[in-house]
Amino acid sequence: xxxxxxxxxxxxxxxxxxxxxxxxxxxxxxxxxxxxxxxxxxxxxxxxxxxxxxxxxxxxxxxxxxxxxxxxxxxxxxxxxxxxxxxxxxxxxxxxxxxxxxxxxxxxxxxxxxxxxxxxxxxxxxxxxxxxxxxxxxxxxxxxxxxxxxxxxxxxxxxxxxxxxxxxxxxxxxxxxxxxxxxxxxxxxxxxxxxxxxxxxxxxxxxxxxxxxxxxxxx
Amino acid sequence: xxxxxxxxxxxxxxxxxxxxxxxxxxxxxxxxxxxxxxxxxxxxxxxxxxxxxxxxxxxxxxxxxxxxxxxxxxxxxxxxxxxxxxxxxxxxxxxxxxxxxxxxxxxxxxxxxxxxxxxxxxxxxxxxxxxxxxxxxxxxxxxxxxxxxxxxxxxxxxxxxxxxxxxxxxxxxxxxxxxxxxxxxxxxxxxxxxxxxxxxxxxxxxxxxxxxxxxxxxxxxxxxxxxxxxxxxxxxxxxxxxxxxxxxxxxxxxxxxxxxxxxxxxxxxxxxxxxxxxxxxxxxxxxxxxxxxxxxxxxxxxxxxxxxxxxxxxxxxxxxxxxxxxxxxxxxxxxxxxxxxxxxxxxxxxxxxxxxxxxxxxxxxxxxxxxxxxxxxxxxxxxxxxxxxxxxxxxxxxxxxxx
Numbered sequence: 242x243x244x245x246x247x248x249x250x251x252x253x254x255x256x257x258x259x260x261x262x263x264x265x266x267x268x269x270x271x272x273x274x275x276x277x278x279x280x281x282x283x284x285x286x287x288x289x290x291x292x293x294x295x296x297x298x299x300x301x302x303x304x305x306x307x308x309x310x311x312x313x314x315x316x317x318x319x320x321x322x323x324x325x326x327x328x329x330x331x332x333x334x335x336x337x338x339x340x341x342x343x344x345x346x347x348x349x350x351x352x353x354x355x356x357x358x359x360x361x362x363x364x365x366x367x368x369x370x371x372x373x374x375x376x377x378x379x380x381x382x383x384x385x386x387x388x389x390x391x392x393x394x395x396x397x398x399x400x401x402x403x404x405x406x407x408x409x410x411x412x413x414x415x416x417x418x419x420x421x422x423x424x425x426x427x428x429x430x431x432x433x434x435x436x437x438x439x440x441x442x443x444x445x446x447x448x449x450x451x452x453x454x455x456x457x458x459x460x
Numbered sequence: 461x462x463x464x465x466x467x468x469x470x471x472x473x474x475x476x477x478x479x480x481x482x483x484x485x486x487x488x489x490x491x492x493x494x495x496x497x498x499x500x501x502x503x504x505x506x507x508x509x510x511x512x513x514x515x516x517x518x519x520x521x522x523x524x525x526x527x528x529x530x531x532x533x534x535x536x537x538x539x540x541x542x543x544x545x546x547x548x549x550x551x552x553x554x555x556x557x558x559x560x561x562x563x564x565x566x567x568x569x570x571x572x573x574x575x576x577x578x579x580x581x582x583x584x585x586x587x588x589x590x591x592x593x594x595x596x597x598x599x600x601x602x603x604x605x606x607x608x609x610x611x612x613x614x615x616x617x618x619x620x621x622x623x624x625x626x627x628x629x630x631x632x633x634x635x636x637x638x639x640x641x642x643x644x645x646x647x648x649x650x651x652x653x654x655x656x657x658x659x660x661x662x663x664x665x666x667x668x669x670x671x672x673x674x675x676x677x678x679x680x681x682x683x684x685x686x687x688x689x690x691x692x693x694x695x696x697x698x699x700x701x702x703x704x705x706x707x708x709x710x711x712x713x714x715x716x717x718x719x720x721x722x723x724x725x726x727x728x729x730x731x732x733x734x735x736x737x738x739x740x741x742x743x744x745x746x747x748x749x750x751x752x753x754x755x756x757x758x759x760x761x762x763x764x765x766x767x768x769x770x771x772x773x774x775x776x777x778x779x780x781x782x783x784x785x786x787x788x789x790x791x792x793x794x795x796x797x798x799x800x801x802x803x804x805x806x807x808x809x810x811x812x813x814x815x816x817x818x819x820x821x822x823x824x825x826x827x828x829x830x831x832x833x834x835x836x837x838x839x840x841x842x843x844x845x846x847x848x849x850x851x852x853x854x855x856x857x858x859x860x861x862x863x
Contacts, residue, residue: 299548339636340597343604345590348597416604418611423551455550458557458570460612460727 300425300451301344302412307351310429310447314410315358317445318433323406324367324443333359333433334370334404342414342427351410355431370404406442407434422454500526500794501535508539514556517543518572521582521792530851533589540586547573547582561731563738566784577675577719578792579609580622584799587628588668592843600632614724621722623651623713624799631666631803634659635841651713662805664842665834669710669802671696671817671848674795675720677787683739685732685785689720692797695819696828696848701802702814710815712798728787735785743780749773796847808838817848 318324324331335356338348356369371378378401385396394400410431417424426448433443494506504523508516524539550573560570573579587602607625610618630643640659648656673692680686699710750773756766810833817828828848836842 343601345598345601453551456554456557457727458560459550
């Protein structure tokens with residue numbers, strides 16, 4: 242009988258110990274859940290390629306889209322007979338891009354990259370006009386005309402070049418939102434317009450569609 | 461005898477240790493000490509810099525709006541830009557959001573991006589700022605994105621139903637040489653409380669006006685698991701604009717309290733509901749187990765089983781108390797209730813505008829009057845913003861940012 246009781250005692254002690262362990266475990270798990278800190282040491286800066294889809298991404302217009310689109314457009318423009326077979330250097334002026342999407346963007350980035358690509362790839366076969374700097378250019382010309390600064394040519398001559406072509410573009414978008422997520426389609430279209438005839442001598446487009454769904458905590 | 465004593469000690473230790481561990485384990489990181497100065501912009505900036513990262517967007521929203529009301533448009537732009545940039549992270553895997561869906565973490569631990577009406581307003585104000593800077597297409601993009609935030613209302617009738625957003629989208633499209641009639645018709649169809657003015661090609665002054673107090677959040681339900689909204693407290697119900705010997709009634713085109721309360725249920729409400737059921741069930745089971753275990757433990761024959769049931773009861777109570785079904789009630793508290801606007805065709809030069817804010821009886825609330833000395837430039841849109849909360853210093857300075 243005594244031995245039997247000892248067995249129960251041992252079992253009781255085991256139960257108590259198990260309970261202690263389980264309770265402590267439970268308390269630790271539940272208690273610690275509220276004090277977790279995400280990335281306490283931060284996330285080191287990661288250098289990405291501009292055409293790479295990074296780990297921070299949404300359904301909007303991002304750098305990799307801009308790079309892909311401008312690369313494609315530059316290649317396409319270079320094949321236009323008016324540019325490729327031009328006997329005199331074609332001069333291009335940039336017109337502002339029309340953003341018709343739901344994403345505010347720095348539109349200058351598109352044209353700046355396109356312009357830089359064309360200049361570097363054609364090695365000077367194409368020239369761009371700095372129309373956005375006209376105010377400063379006119380001021381400088383006036384200073385030369387007034388003799389306030391030196392000039393290597395006759396400042397009275399009109400040397401500002403006229404544009405042979407205008408390069409412009411449009412970003413158009415279409416958005417769908419359902420319980421399955423958000424879908425954003427953006428059409429990037431660009432065109433080269435003959436400044437003399439108003440003919441569109443070149444047009445091309447690129448399209449990108451992205452989809453995503455927010456965490457349930459935000460739905 | 462010694463063994464019985466030992467057993468009792470062990471049994472007594474269980475709850476004590478559990479309580480001690482809970483107390484230790486539940487230690488929440490110390491709240492940041494941000495000293496209040498009474499200046500909402502300085503305080504807001506301090507919270508943005510020193511407060512918890514999960515509340516950063518909330519403080520950016522609040523501070524940006526105070527900045528707009530103080531005519532500090534560059535600061536408002538910077539803060540809204542950063543807040544909107546953060547909204548893109550809603551589609552990124554977020555450990556805090558995942559935890560907030562778990563049983564043992566409250567919803568308010570997730571990064572704050574705001575309810576749809578709050579996100580709408582961030583985009584709306586950013587749109588105004590773009591327009592002030594002469595970037596009409598980016599302003600339109602913001603108004604579209606604002607409307608998009610409201611596109612997931614449960615009831616189809618209330619989806620993307622902000623009048624002012626459609627109206628402004630159409631107006632900008634018209635100004636950019638496109639056809640804004642579709643957007644205008646959508647706005648007119650949605651408009652329940654105001655007849656909208658037709659687009660005027662000569663209109664060169666756009667005045668955004670908001671007034672009243674925005675919706676405030678509170679939690680209801682047995683465990684605070686239900687997110688609810690109450691109307692903000694303000695006597696201002698409408699406005700009147702006087703300029704160049706003309707007077708224009710300014711009716712609200714949109715009501716944020718209406719928008720907040722017609723969104724319908726959130727997916728998170730189901731999650732919180734489940735948490736509440738879990739909490740209630742484990743609590744009830746814990747109570748039953750504690751009572752049963754106590755009764756069993758008093759009888760020598762069932763003492764062991766009683767202790768086991770008591771232990772189970774304690775565990776259930778621990779889980780119940782650790783379950784956090786409370787809804788997130790963090791609020792962009794300084795939003796207005798009503799949004800409205802005036803589109804005018806004024807000759808270039810200086811003009812004086814007076815905005816009177818009226819109570820429900822149509823009486824002028826004299827301490828809310830706003831006088832604006834504006835300078836209208838030729839060849840561009842002149843965009844201004846005024847609120848019944850606009851701070852006095854800003855009313856004497858032009859509200860339009862330089863392009």
